[in-house]
Amino acid sequence: MTQEFFPQVRGRIPFSGLTSSDPLAFKVYDPDRLVLGKRIEEHLRIGVCLWHSFVWDGRDMFGSGTLDRPWLDPALEPMDAARMKMAVAFEFLEKLGMPYYCFHDADVAPEGGSFSEFRANLDALTDDALGYQERTGVRLLWGTANLFSHPRYQAGASTNPDPGVFAYAAAQVCHMLEVTQRLGGTNYVLWGGREGYDTLLNTDLRREGKQLARFLHLVAEHKARIGFEGTLMIEPKPQEPTKHQYDYDSATVHGFLARHGLADEYKLNIEANHATLAGHSFHHEVAYAMANGMFGSVDANRGDPQNGWDTDQFPNSVDDLVMPLYEVLKGGGFTTGGFNFDAKLRRQSTDRVDLFHAHIGGIDTLAKALLVAADMIEDGELASMVEQRYAGWSDPLGASILAGEVSLEDLAAHVEAAEAGPRPVSGQQELYENVVNRHVWADSRTS
Ligand code: XLS
Ligand code: NI
Ligand code: NI
Numbered sequence: 001m002t003q004e005f006f007p008q009v010r011g012r013i014p015f016s017g018l019t020s021s022d023p024l025a026f027k028v029y030d031p032d033r034l035v036l037g038k039r040i041e042e043h044l045r046i047g048v049c050l051w052h053s054f055v056w057d058g059r060d061m062f063g064s065g066t067l068d069r070p071w072l073d074p075a076l077e078p079m080d081a082a083r084m085k086m087a088v089a090f091e092f093l094e095k096l097g098m099p100y101y102c103f104h105d106a107d108v109a110p111e112g113g114s115f116s117e118f119r120a121n122l123d124a125l126t127d128d129a130l131g132y133q134e135r136t137g138v139r140l141l142w143g144t145a146n147l148f149s150h151p152r153y154q155a156g157a158s159t160n161p162d163p164g165v166f167a168y169a170a171a172q173v174c175h176m177l178e179v180t181q182r183l184g185g186t187n188y189v190l191w192g193g194r195e196g197y198d199t200l201l202n203t204d205l206r207r208e209g210k211q212l213a214r215f216l217h218l219v220a221e222h223k224a225r226i227g228f229e230g231t232l233m234i235e236p237k238p239q240e241p242t243k244h245q246y247d248y249d250s251a252t253v254h255g256f257l258a259r260h261g262l263a264d265e266y267k268l269n270i271e272a273n274h275a276t277l278a279g280h281s282f283h284h285e286v287a288y289a290m291a292n293g294m295f296g297s298v299d300a301n302r303g304d305p306q307n308g309w310d311t312d313q314f315p316n317s318v319d320d321l322v323m324p325l326y327e328v329l330k331g332g333g334f335t336t337g338g339f340n341f342d343a344k345l346r347r348q349s350t351d352r353v354d355l356f357h358a359h360i361g362g363i364d365t366l367a368k369a370l371l372v373a374a375d376m377i378e379d380g381e382l383a384s385m386v387e388q389r390y391a392g393w394s395d396p397l398g399a400s401i402l403a404g405e406v407s408l409e410d411l412a413a414h415v416e417a418a419e420a421g422p423r424p425v426s427g428q429q430e431l432y433e434n435v436v437n438r439h440v441w442a443d444s445r446t447s
Contacts, residue, residue, distance in 0.1 A: 005352065006088075009095045009353065012095055026363065028364045035371065036374050040370065044366055046100065046338060046363060047142075048102070048340075048341055049101070050103040050108065051107045052344035053092070053355055056069075066347050066348065067345070078112075079121065086132065096359055098363070100138065102144070102340045104145060104176075105145050106146035107146070111150070122175065122179060126179050130183060133184070141297070142185055147169045148193030153194055154194065158170075158195065158211050170215065177219070177223060177228060178226060180230065187297055188219075189233045189234075189235055189269050189297070190216075190219065195246050196239070198242055212246060213259075216260070217260070220265040232267070234247055235299065236253045236270070236274060236278070237277065237310075250288045250294065254288075266294075267289075267295065267297070270295070272299065272301050272324075273301045273303040286327045287327050296336070297337025298339050300315050301313060301343040302314070314358045317365065318369050318372065318440060319440060330383070379439070397414070
């Protein structure tokens with residue numbers, strides 16, 4: 001496209017600081033600023049997803065599209081439309097100035113009349129994407145295959161009762177993994193899509209579990225065969241679109257992987273809104289993944305506290321993000337992963353620049369949370385309070401228990417010999433909360 005789609009945005013969004021009232025400038029996200037010895041851009045590794053911003057036209061189950069997305073006009077020749085979409089996406093990426101993007105095969109390639117046509121379309125558009133990547137410097141954070149939109153996947157992909165559907169899904173992942181490799185993607189994500197059930201009456205849980213495990217083995221084998229060096233990741237979600245999704249949450253996926261000898265092959269891509277749908281906090285999901293060596297990447301967004309579905313709103317609460325960011329920093333930060341903005345506009349946000357406002361706000365929120373979390377790491381108060389709470393485990397009793405040096409009987413004898421039992425100790429929750437808020441409220445680092 002020779003004409004710009006976002007003419008209101010001239011050049012790259014600058015960092016202007018908190019004193020700026022320019023809506024098209026970052027207030028906190030200064031990519032080059034050093035935090036704990038690393039540039040903010042390298043800490044956050046932010047990606048933009050193509051599906052919500054360029055493939056969705058604002059339709060919901062009550063009404064048609066509201067957003068200005070001319071390339072989605074069904075009257076257009078599909079490959080022309082696909083090329084227009086990619087041009088606009090890269091114009092956006094370049095102007096926003098983020099280092100990464102993410103997409104599903106079907107976000108860029110028209111379906112065509114057969115798998116080989118789909119494959120050829122995807123290959124041609126991958127060539128185009130390579131050119132854009134070279135010209136703009138934008139890189140692929142992760143690729144994925146859409147195994148949920150087409151009616152063939154209505155009863156799941158690998159967990160479908162029909163092995164023909166399993167094979168079709170395998171073909172798609174086989175190819176998209178190779179496309180991801182060609183584009184230099186640093187990760188490949190599998191979100192379960194419709195892997196789950198709507199009713200147990202027609203569902204054989206035992207079979208479907210086996211099928212899913214087989215599929216994940218095949219993907220890991222193909223990764224090894226082609227020498228893809230990125231990380232394979234699974235994205236948990238508890239429900240939607242199915243009533244019950246198999247990849248319910250981090251702990252469930254971790255357990256499934258461990259049971260099937262796959263825990264070393266996959267990491268987790270944790271989405272904030274999926275965490276809250278599962279009845280957890282985003283903090284919990286990140287902390288679980290970190291504690292178990294399963295942390296991979298993040299889909300940044302938020303739900304609505306009054307709505308029980310995946311509203312995929314742009315993050316806007318520093319309070320909600322400080323502790324997840326603290327866990328990420330404490331755990332050593334991202335390796336191959338990053339923050340992918342799996343977030344979409346509200347249906348009434350119909351100005352083209354709304355896409356910029358949404359991302360700028362979300363990115364600034366993340367950056368501010370990073371600064372607060374880094375302050376907490378440097379100050380060390382929270383960590384030392386937790387350390388202190390568990391200090392007994394370094395004393396002779398705790399150490400001998402952990403080392404496996406004492407039996408249940410030894411412990412019984414120890415308790416009988418002691419004059420008094422252990423004394424309850426305060427958990428100090430409010431004090432901990434105050435420590436966190438002291439850092440949230442201190443704004444020295446953003447001025
Ligand atoms: C849907 C998921 C999806 C994945 C990619 O809820 O978040 O967008 O991130 O397939
Ligand atoms: Ni997601
Ligand atoms: Ni989601």
